[in-house]
Amino acid sequence: MADTQSKELKVREKQEVTGPAEQTAPGLVFTPAVDIFETEKEITLLADMPGVKPDHLTIDLRDNTLTLSADIEPMDDGDVEKILVEYETGRYYRQFTLGEMINQENIDAKLNDGVLRLTLPKVEKATPKKITVATG
């Protein structure tokens, strides 16, 4: 149990994101809904980010902290009048703490239909090496 606990991907949840400190752009910031699951080889993260284009998405992994941030483009309909507004749009931001060593070279990210699929392969465990002590 203790072993599986150490593999848990810990989530630093932010229900209300008032805006990450390093960004000063105006507008609302949302927390994307995610699915996170792991197999023996990798950790996969799926995040719903409607309205995000691939080149506006930033994925950053440093010191076991994974940061997703994305900008969206405002809809350019020209001169429109709002009749009904049920949802707001804005940037996305979410951070996770990874409890597992990740092979940074082979991280794979795909963004299809507003869903990000991020594959984080685990570092293969170092095989135990036997060292023989020579006498004499």
Added chain:
Amino acid sequence: MIYRRFLNVPTWRFRSPFEELHRMRQQLDQLFEDSATPHQRLSAGVFPLINLTEDKDNYYVRAELPGVKGEELDIQVTGNNLGISGERKIAAEEKGARYHRREREAGRFSRMIGLPGDINSDKVNAKIENGILTVVVAKAEAAKPKQISVK
């Protein structure tokens, strides 16, 4: 000043101190209600939330449907109503995957939106791009605003 304090304190005392607490609580509740952010409504299930805008020629209906493909959507126009229905599927992952978080939801949805004016049902275009559905519905000629020049 002293006189006012003298007046205030006794009346406050005469009422039950709980009444005062109750009043404070009501004020706090009010504060929280006011500060309720709009994005809290985002979590309102799988039914798509709609943003509806118009210009002089068209209505624009938008919904956030990440992961839904065009062929999984059924869009119909009846009278002045626009129906959006479909199913959001989340593919099963390989066996043995251990989930840490499961916030994304799958399921069917169906919604009717009554448009405020007459529409031209022959000119309805729908596209889904980056998980955002946009339906452009042309207004009927009669519903378009006419510029009337004053002579």
